[in-house]
Amino acid sequence: EAGVAQSPRYKIIEKRQSVAFWCNPISGHATLYWYQQILGQGPKLLIQFQNNGVVDDSQLPKDRFSAERLKGVDSTLKIQPAKLEDSAVYLCASSMTGVTDTQYFGPGTRLTVL
Amino acid sequence: QQQVKQSPQSLIVQKGGISIINCAYENTAFDYFPWYQQFPGKGPALLIAIRPDVSEKKEGRFTISFNKSAKQFSLHIMDSQPGDSATYFCAAHKAAGNKLTFGGGTRVLVKP
Numbered sequence: 001e002a003g004v005a006q007s008p009r010y011k012i013i014e015k016r017q018s019v020a021f022w023c024n025p026i027s028g029h030a031t032l033y034w035y036q037q038i039l040g041q042g043p044k045l046l047i048q049f050q051n052n053g054v055v056d057d058s059q060l061p062k063d064r065f066s067a068e069r070l071k072g073v074d075s076t077l078k079i080q081p082a083k084l085e086d087s088a089v090y091l092c093a094s095s096m097t098g099v100t101d102t103q104y105f106g107p108g109t110r111l112t113v114l
Numbered sequence: 115q116q117q118v119k120q121s122p123q124s125l126i127v128q129k130g131g132i133s134i135i136n137c138a139y140e141n142t143a144f145d146y147f148p149w150y151q152q153f154p155g156k157g158p159a160l161l162i163a164i165r166p167d168v169s170e171k172k173e174g175r176f177t178i179s180f181n182k183s184a185k186q187f188s189l190h191i192m193d194s195q196p197g198d199s200a201t202y203f204c205a206a207h208k209a210a211g212n213k214l215t216f217g218g219g220t221r222v223l224v225k226p
Contacts, residue, residue, distance in 0.1 A: 004157070042120075042203050042216030043158065056213055091157050100146050100207055103214070105157025 002026065004106035006092050012112045018080035021109045025073070025094030031055075032069055033103065034077050035091040043091055049075065082113045117141055118206050120217030128225050133191035135220045137204035140185065146207035148214070149178065149189050153200050161202070162189070194224045 005024040013019050025032050030051050035043035046065065048056040051072040060067070064083070069075040079086055089108040095101040120137045127133045137147075148163035164171045164178040164187065171178045177190040191198055204217040 040219070042118075042205075042219050044216070045213050048213060093157070102160045105159065107155065107157050 004092055004094055004104055006090075006106035006109055008109055009107065010110050010112075012114065013082055015084055015113050016081040018078065019082055019111060020076050020078045021090050021092075021111075023075045023077070023092030023106060025075070025092070026104055028096070029094035029104075030072070030097055031095045031101075032075050033093040033095075034067055034075070035093065035105075037089045037091055037108070039088070046077070079111075082111075084113050087111055087113045117215045118204060118217040120204050120220060122220060123218065124221040124223070126223045126225060127194045129194060129196060131194050131224075133189075133194050133198070133222050133224070135189045135202055135204070135222075136186065137188065137206075137217050138184075138186045139206050141206070141208060142185070143208050144206040144215075145209050147178070147180065147187050148205050148207070149176075150203045150205060150216075151200050152203065152219075158203060191222070194222075196224045196226050198222060199224045 007022050032049045034046045036046050037043045046060045047067045049069040052069045065079055067077045089110050091105050091108045093103040093105045095103045118139050149161045150158035151161045152158040162173045162176050164180050166182050169180055175192045180187045201219045201221045203219045205214045207214050
């Protein structure tokens with residue numbers, strides 16, 4: 001079974017630029033999550049989708065971050081404009097249905113904002 | 115607001131020794147407690163999980179101990195191996211909101 005795919009793996013941008021990350025979850029997984037993992041900290045949930053609907057985006061900085069999941073499969077996370085404090089690894093995860101089903105994580109995208 | 119506190123931040127153990135990582139939570143609404151293992155450059159992977167109606171769960175060399183009254187749980191890695199060197203995260207799930215809250219992580223180094 002193929003795992004969660006993410007791209008790009010690394011991205012370096014200047015502050016105030018925009019950036020987008022892509023995630024392809026495990027086939028058949030209805031729930032998709034985007035997490036932000038700052039160096040030395042645990043993952044923090046940014047947004048959770050159930051199929052193509054948003055379940056929770058309470059910790060998403062909506063003034064600069066946006067996410068979508070078209071057709072309930074792939075998802076993109078965008079930051080515009082980026083700030084220095086956005087430097088982190090952005091992890092995508094998916095699960096079959098609910099949160100207590102195992103969450104499978106992708107390798108993440110390491111973002112550096114200069 | 116740190117709802118799950120994890121300690122220590124790092125630990126070094128000799129091969130064959132026992133690694134112990136502790137977590138404490140505040141919200142009694144948490145109903146499921148998984149542990150994740152993360153290697154450098156990889157995403158976290160589920161290691162073992164426990165529900166609060168069970169005091170202990172063992173899978174191979176990994177054991178979770180759960181103390182509901184103290185609102186604490188811990189991961190024990192028995193007979194630690196160099197391949198266990200990784201960062202370990204505890205997490206807690208709350209049915210209301212249906213999401214996981216992670217601890218800050220513990221970097222474990224097993225010396226051969």
